[in-house]
Amino acid sequence: MFYLKQIQGYMGDYGKLDLNLLRVFLCVYQHSSFTRAADILGLTQSSVSNAIARLKTQIGEELFVRAGRGITPTAAGHQLYQGLSIAMEDIAATLDAFKAFNPATSTRQFTVYTYEAATHTLQPLLEPLLRGLKLGIVFKDMTADPEGVYQALYSGSADMVIDILPPSGNSTKNQLLIEEEFVCVAAGNHPRIRGDLSAEQFAAERHCVLNLSRHGLSLGEIFCEEPLPERRIYSENSSEISMMASVARSEAIGIAPSRLAHAYAPLLQLQVLPFPFKSRPIPVYMVWPRRVDNQPAHRWLREILSQAVSQQQT
Numbered sequence: 001m002f003y004l005k006q007i008q009g010y011m012g013d014y015g016k017l018d019l020n021l022l023r024v025f026l027c028v029y030q031h032s033s034f035t036r037a038a039d040i041l042g043l044t045q046s047s048v049s050n051a052i053a054r055l056k057t058q059i060g061e062e063l064f065v066r067a068g069r070g071i072t073p074t075a076a077g078h079q080l081y082q083g084l085s086i087a088m089e090d091i092a093a094t095l096d097a098f099k100a101f102n103p104a105t106s107t108r109q110f111t112v113y114t115y116e117a118a119t120h121t122l123q124p125l126l127e128p129l130l131r132g133l134k135l136g137i138v139f140k141d142m143t144a145d146p147e148g149v150y151q152a153l154y155s156g157s158a159d160m161v162i163d164i165l166p167p168s169g170n171s172t173k174n175q176l177l178i179e180e181e182f183v184c185v186a187a188g189n190h191p192r193i194r195g196d197l198s199a200e201q202f203a204a205e206r207h208c209v210l211n212l213s214r215h216g217l218s219l220g221e222i223f224c225e226e227p228l229p230e231r232r233i234y235s236e237n238s239s240e241i242s243m244m245a246s247v248a249r250s251e252a253i254g255i256a257p258s259r260l261a262h263a264y265a266p267l268l269q270l271q272v273l274p275f276p277f278k279s280r281p282i283p284v285y286m287v288w289p290r291r292v293d294n295q296p297a298h299r300w301l302r303e304i305l306s307q308a309v310s311q312q313q314t
Helices: 002-014 019-031 034-041 045-059 075-096 116-130 149-155 199-204 219-223 240-248 258-268 296-313
Strands: 064-067 070-073 109-114 136-141 160-163 172-180 182-187 206-210 232-237 253-257 270-274 282-289
Touching: 019 034, 019 045, 019 075, 019 149, 034 045, 070 075, 109 116, 109 149, 109 296, 116 136, 116 172, 116 240, 116 253, 116 258, 116 296, 149 160, 149 282, 160 296, 172 296, 182 240, 182 258, 206 240, 232 240, 240 253, 240 258, 240 270, 253 258, 258 270, 282 296
Parallel strands: 109 136, 109 160, 206 232, 206 253
Antiparallel strands: 064 070, 160 282, 172 282, 182 253, 182 270
16 A cells, blocks of 8 residues: 555656556657557547547647648657656566567567678578477568668567667667678689789779668778778669679679678679778677567567577587
């Protein structure tokens, strides 16, 4: 009884507040749409609108205003979200810890967004670990919209993002999964390159490049510790595999993740060459919503991915 009174004291004038209103508010805020929130929550649009109106009355502040054909949070809406989001995620994480999960009987399909190189590295490593199980881990490419996939993560339609630059803030947690080295690739019968590549040769050759950037930074800017020379572009590619295929059919060269390059070099008849500039490994992180941190199913997902990588490294 003491704890109940203590909680009621914390609630103050909001002791009769329907906490479901806060859940609706968070969903509307995250998606800037009553319609989208209604779809996610399984409610009608009028129910969502009524919930926000009730919360507005309880709080005494306007929470959203119309902006064109959509809505945008007011200053009060932003303040309420900042105060509520972490607390609600902590509640969800605490409750999730009680959800049972048995990988031997589960049929759950986990959705993981990442880049092509990580997919091609992880899938063969996971295959023997998942053999005989009905559950699955589905990898989806994030190259086309690397920023947008985080909306899928926040909304719950994705379980994890595997990324080289995890977001800041308190809404997500991350853990180092693997470090990726980069190499150069050239056709096996390249007329000027035979087993080695100097900085001068790198600058002189044409290049197949990957259209991949994070937070406005190109891949070279992320991992290279010295300025790259200006490159003459032969082709721009949307994936690492298509980039290496372009290299294999031409006299151009490219930069590729080491594991992917060595895996496909025999098939594409490529030379794998040391990168001729000072660079550092790129850390690759598992990123997940803070609210699922204690969820047994999500803990299993993180553990099986870490196990797959550790077996490769031993």
